[in-house]
Amino acid sequence: MGLRTYIITRILLTLPMIMLLLSIVFLIIRVMPGDPVLLHFEKKASEEAMAEMRRILGLDKPLYIQYFEYLVGLLRGDLGKSMQDFSPISDQIFSAFPATLELAISSTLVAVIVGVLLGVKASQSYNSLWDHSIRTLGIAVYATPIFFLGMVLQLVFAINLRMLPANGRFPPFLLEPNGLTLQLGIQTPDLVPIVLWFVPIGFASLAICITVLKRKRLRFWPNGLIAVLSTLLVGWVICMYLAWYFPSARTLHIKTGLYTVDSLMEGSPLKFVESIRYLFLPSITLGLVLSGVFTRLTRSNMLETLRLDFVTAARARGLKEGAVIYGYALRNAFLPILTMMGLQFATLLGGAILTETTFSWPGLGRYLVDRINFRDYTAIQGAVVYFAVIVAAVNLIIDLLYAFLDPRIRL
Amino acid sequence: MPLLEVNSLTVDYQTRRGSIRAVDDMSFTLKKGEMMGLVGESGSGKSTLGLSIVRLVPSPGIIVAGHLEIDGISLLDASEEEMRSIRGKKAAFVFQDPMTSLSPVKRISAHFVELIRAHEPRIGKEQALLRAKATLMDVGILPERIDDYPHQFSGGMRQRIMIALAITLNPALLIADEPTTALDVIVQSKILDLMKGLREKYKMALILITHDLSIVLERCDKILVMYAGSFVEYADSMELHTNPMHPYTQGLLRSIPNVELADQKLEAISGSPPDMLSPPDGCRFQPRCVNAQERCRMERPPILEPEPGHFVRCFEVKE
Numbered sequence: 001m002g003l004r005t006y007i008i009t010r011i012l013l014t015l016p017m018i019m020l021l022l023s024i025v026f027l028i029i030r031v032m033p034g035d036p037v038l039l040h041f042e043k044k045a046s047e048e049a050m051a052e053m054r055r056i057l058g059l060d061k062p063l064y065i066q067y068f069e070y071l072v073g074l075l076r077g078d079l080g081k082s083m084q085d086f087s088p089i090s091d092q093i094f095s096a097f098p099a100t101l102e103l104a105i106s107s108t109l110v111a112v113i114v115g116v117l118l119g120v121k122a123s124q125s126y127n128s129l130w131d132h133s134i135r136t137l138g139i140a141v142y143a144t145p146i147f148f149l150g151m152v153l154q155l156v157f158a159i160n161l162r163m164l165p166a167n168g169r170f171p172p173f174l175l176e177p178n179g180l181t182l183q184l185g186i187q188t189p190d191l192v193p194i195v196l197w198f199v200p201i202g203f204a205s206l207a208i209c210i211t212v213l214k215r216k217r218l219r220f221w222p223n224g225l226i227a228v229l230s231t232l233l234v235g236w237v238i239c240m241y242l243a244w245y246f247p248s249a250r251t252l253h254i255k256t257g258l259y260t261v262d263s264l265m266e267g268s269p270l271k272f273v274e275s276i277r278y279l280f281l282p283s284i285t286l287g288l289v290l291s292g293v294f295t296r297l298t299r300s301n302m303l304e305t306l307r308l309d310f311v312t313a314a315r316a317r318g319l320k321e322g323a324v325i326y327g328y329a330l331r332n333a334f335l336p337i338l339t340m341m342g343l344q345f346a347t348l349l350g351g352a353i354l355t356e357t358t359f360s361w362p363g364l365g366r367y368l369v370d371r372i373n374f375r376d377y378t379a380i381q382g383a384v385v386y387f388a389v390i391v392a393a394v395n396l397i398i399d400l401l402y403a404f405l406d407p408r409i410r411l
Numbered sequence: 412m413p414l415l416e417v418n419s420l421t422v423d424y425q426t427r428r429g430s431i432r433a434v435d436d437m438s439f440t441l442k443k444g445e446m447m448g449l450v451g452e453s454g455s456g457k458s459t460l461g462l463s464i465v466r467l468v469p470s471p472g473i474i475v476a477g478h479l480e481i482d483g484i485s486l487l488d489a490s491e492e493e494m495r496s497i498r499g500k501k502a503a504f505v506f507q508d509p510m511t512s513l514s515p516v517k518r519i520s521a522h523f524v525e526l527i528r529a530h531e532p533r534i535g536k537e538q539a540l541l542r543a544k545a546t547l548m549d550v551g552i553l554p555e556r557i558d559d560y561p562h563q564f565s566g567g568m569r570q571r572i573m574i575a576l577a578i579t580l581n582p583a584l585l586i587a588d589e590p591t592t593a594l595d596v597i598v599q600s601k602i603l604d605l606m607k608g609l610r611e612k613y614k615m616a617l618i619l620i621t622h623d624l625s626i627v628l629e630r631c632d633k634i635l636v637m638y639a640g641s642f643v644e645y646a647d648s649m650e651l652h653t654n655p656m657h658p659y660t661q662g663l664l665r666s667i668p669n670v671e672l673a674d675q676k677l678e679a680i681s682g683s684p685p686d687m688l689s690p691p692d693g694c695r696f697q698p699r700c701v702n703a704q705e706r707c708r709m710e711r712p713p714i715l716e717p718e719p720g721h722f723v724r725c726f727e728v729k730e
Contacts, residue, residue, distance in 0.1 A: 318497070
């Protein structure tokens with residue numbers, strides 16, 4: 001089967017899944033107690049006003065007609081209008097999506113990097129103290145409530161140390177007339193966080209320098225490069241706080257809605273660092289909690305792979321231990337990790353409700369919670385359709401990656 | 412000066428139920444370019460001995476005592492980095508199962524380039540590939556196939572690739588751990604003949620680990636027999652064939668089928684190898700030995716040299 005036929009078949013197969021899911025949700029939300037019309041009015045409204053609103057929202061029609069009309073709209077690519085504020089659902093989802101995407105990508109990265117590194121370390125020192133502590137940490141982290149970890153991190157890093165912002169996506173902003181520009185609030189840079197930031201960065205560059213010196217064969221690539229990059233980073237942070245005084249540095253033009261990408265497109269390191277700073281705590285919180293799964297998965301798969309002949313054979317050829325572990329063992333143990341990564345990523349794209357609430361992150365999770373509270377039927381249906389499409393798409397991409405990573409797999 | 416010197420090497424596996432002595436007080440020497448057959452039953456410690464020569468005994472195994480020397484370098488004192496430069500460059504390995512010895516997600520070319528550049532970092536990728544292709548030609552694999560993945564080759568071809576990987580850096584010693592056990596009989600003899608030919612071309616010493624005495628008798632210069640982790644007999648292969656001194660070796664030779672004596676009934680050594688957690692006292696072979704005496708049960712026989720170059724661990728022989 002050709003690649004194109006495969007992709008088309010897979011896409012066609014998702015259509016019945018979306019239909020089924022949508023039908024179930026369509027019925028359930030209408031069975032659920034609560035009435036969007038009632039919730040529309042702040043005070044008790046007259047019977048006439050209620051009936052009028054019911055007519056406007058189309059809720060006076062029989063259920064099967066509502067269902068049919070929604071499907072017809074869906075086939076035209078129209079997700080309908082919100083029952084709460086009458087704006088198109090697709091616009092609302094589209095505007096909340098970048099925040100969610102940014103958080104999903106960064107927290108998946110944190111989870112995979114932390115989880116895989118710890119898992120590899122545990123499998124390398126099987127049954128030792130390292131192994132036991134990493135396994136315990138994996139369970140502990142997985143069992144930690146997200147909002148609890150989030151609040152602890154907020155308390156330490158945002159409130160006590162003032163190193164990172166506690167919530168939001170960007171410094172307090174003012175909307176410009178065209179509505180597309182964020183303006184950063186004018187604030188004098190705080191000296192405490194600047195000094196505090198130098199501690200970890202200083203330690204990191206020191207560690208890197210030591211590693212470089214420890215190596216007998218000094219080569220520029222990659223250690224020298226890392227040293228140069230870390231020096232640049234330190235300089236960058238200094239420049240960032242100097243630049244804070246200049247007004248032009250305080251506006252962000254939104255194009256993609258991913259603030260990290262937008263700031264890079266503007267070519268502004270300052271704004272990039274600022275958007276990363278806001279992204280930091282939510283993605284660390286979410287990433288750490290999710291990393292527990294990856295730690296355990298990596299460990300068990302690595303333990304199996306490390307026993308295989310080609311690992312011993314690679315060692316017997318005199319390859320460096322790092323090349324054996326990461327190039328041979330991890331590369332072969334990676335497929336199950338990739339599957340888990342895809343599943344987690346798809347879930348996160350549906351909105352990380354607890355994290356988004358804890359950090360006032362304006363993403364899809366908070367959007368969906370708001371809309372469920374208002375019994376905004378069209379918004380909930382729209383979110384379900386969106387979520388089904390995302391899950392199907394991510395799964396398809398993961399399957400394509402499978403074939404790319406393992407030459408034995410044919411699609 | 413011998414190429415490889417093994418002196419009272421002892422390897423233990425530390426398990427929960429106790430310590431298992433997989434290699435017990437093993438000593439032998441191998442000259443440059445010599446081909447040695449290392450023969451023993453399953454579990455006799457021959458693979459462990461092979462792996463301990465490059466210090467790759469799998470966990471929980473550790474080398475507890477002895478002395479190892481390749482080319483005058485003492486291996487048990489070498490740092491991990493020095494060991495890394497010896498593996499693959501001075502002493503190379505070919506493993507038993509070619510189906511699982513290559514990384515399934517890497518092209519053959521990547522295996523070669525990584526190997527060459529791990530030892531000679533200054534060599535460029537192009538040059539490394541040229542060298543790899545030349546080696547592949549030597550083992551009878553079309554060099555055009557270098558960019559294929561392992562699963563696109565048959566078992567015999569993969570073992571040829573493994574051999575090519577082992578000889579690429581022209582090592583002084585090649586250790587082949589049952590290189591043909593996973594292959595069928597016809598491919599088996601082809602691979603063995605290929606290795607013999609390559610040994611002459613590359614002038615390397617070869618240790619062929621096998622449980623099949625018959626395949627080493629005709630091909631190897633020297634034969635070392637092991638039983639239950641301990642040394643049994645070491646001699647030139649002609650000498651061992653015509654004048655086996657240890658009862659175990661004699662038993663092994665009698666159990667090889669002979670075409671000319673097709674009517675003769677094959678003799679088997681009665682009993683089975685001991686439980687390594689509680690090995691028998693005295694000589695390891697004594698419970699199965701036809702000539703066992705009181706003394707064999709009391710103490711370990713020493714390694715004796717009754718003829719020059721012929722070593723035996725048995726009380727029966729006279730020096």
